[in-house]
Amino acid sequence: MTTIQHGLSREIDTVRREALDHLDTLRSASDATLWEGAFLGPKGQVTSLLRGLGTLPAEERPIAGRAAQQLRDELAAAFAPLRDRLETEALGLRLASEAVDVSLPGRKPTIGAAHPISTMIDELVEIFALLGFQAVFGPEVETARYNFDLLNIPAEHPARDVWDTIHVQTDGEEIVLRTHTSPMQARTMERIQPPVRVIVPGVSFRFEAQDASHEWQFTQLEGLAVDRNITMADLKGTLQEMARQLFGPERRIRFRCDYFPFVEPGVEFAVDCAICKGRGCRVCKHTGWLEMGGAGMVHPHVLRGVGYDPDEVCGFAFGLGIDRLAMMKYGVDDLRAFANNDIRFLRDFARAIG
Numbered sequence: 001m002t003t004i005q006h007g008l009s010r011e012i013d014t015v016r017r018e019a020l021d022h023l024d025t026l027r028s029a030s031d032a033t034l035w036e037g038a039f040l041g042p043k044g045q046v047t048s049l050l051r052g053l054g055t056l057p058a059e060e061r062p063i064a065g066r067a068a069q070q071l072r073d074e075l076a077a078a079f080a081p082l083r084d085r086l087e088t089e090a091l092g093l094r095l096a097s098e099a100v101d102v103s104l105p106g107r108k109p110t111i112g113a114a115h116p117i118s119t120m121i122d123e124l125v126e127i128f129a130l131l132g133f134q135a136v137f138g139p140e141v142e143t144a145r146y147n148f149d150l151l152n153i154p155a156e157h158p159a160r161d162v163w164d165t166i167h168v169q170t171d172g173e174e175i176v177l178r179t180h181t182s183p184m185q186a187r188t189m190e191r192i193q194p195p196v197r198v199i200v201p202g203v204s205f206r207f208e209a210q211d212a213s214h215e216w217q218f219t220q221l222e223g224l225a226v227d228r229n230i231t232m233a234d235l236k237g238t239l240q241e242m243a244r245q246l247f248g249p250e251r252r253i254r255f256r257c258d259y260f261p262f263v264e265p266g267v268e269f270a271v272d273c274a275i276c277k278g279r280g281c282r283v284c285k286h287t288g289w290l291e292m293g294g295a296g297m298v299h300p301h302v303l304r305g306v307g308y309d310p311d312e313v314c315g316f317a318f319g320l321g322i323d324r325l326a327m328m329k330y331g332v333d334d335l336r337a338f339a340n341n342d343i344r345f346l347r348d349f350a351r352a353i354g
């Protein structure tokens, strides 16, 4: 054996000892990866031993080569089962830490509830459907033509002042936030021929100071029926049926003269108080009646404005405040609660009406 070979075999022994000693200390999969890099990897000690063979004289290479190969095989054979065991252990640990405990109780999702005004609208739509009325919806940003002109409220008419209008545009075409749902009367009649029976639930807007019973944004329900031979009795019967469906079978309706430019004759209507049965209480302010809205027989000017012939057809119209109805029906005493979007109010309300 030459000195060089001798040196190499010593080096092989040193690497073997070092590698095997180290192998005993491996405790985890990442230890194993480090060990593999240090000894068997491309930059490992065994690999550099094998590379060093090239510097040996040709006749010595085979023996030295065999010894180095043998070392590599020996270390690889000792390492493989240990690495497998450590990797299996690591996998077991990971699976245990990521395990889902299917026996834990689930998280309860928060379920929303319908807004009281939506509930009221749904109820009204259902009641009027049974009376033959179809629900239609219109734009909240309106032209003055539909909001006023076609409702027999010309620009210079003093009645235009009754509505505290919020204007969107005053130059050129006058555009407003609709001050009532009545514009849909004209829009509907322009689109279809009699018989007409529609209701229009929707938000309306007025420039108004807010308090417990006034809001600048409120919800109305418009009603319109046009046909041959429609009378005030049809109007009264329709509103009475609505009141009975909402507040109980004994409810009565009261009409009193009022003025709205788009109806003639015009009335305001009230329902007798369901709480005190008309005797007088706090809710009806001791009058026995709860004001609901305005109504009347559609003015011939309105019919003519949309191309109907007032000698052939006639009709009734009504408009009521849905917020007011919801306050009565659900015992809410501040109108502002409906638009505030206070989640506590909405949650309590949803719980109350189940």
Ligand code: DAH
Binding pocket: 179, 180, 181, 182, 222, 223, 260, 262, 263, 293, 294, 295, 296, 317, 318, 319, 320
């Ligand atoms: N649009 C009226 C308002 O908001 C309410 C109203 C009165 C509607 C009489 C009607 C009606 O259809 O006939 O004050």
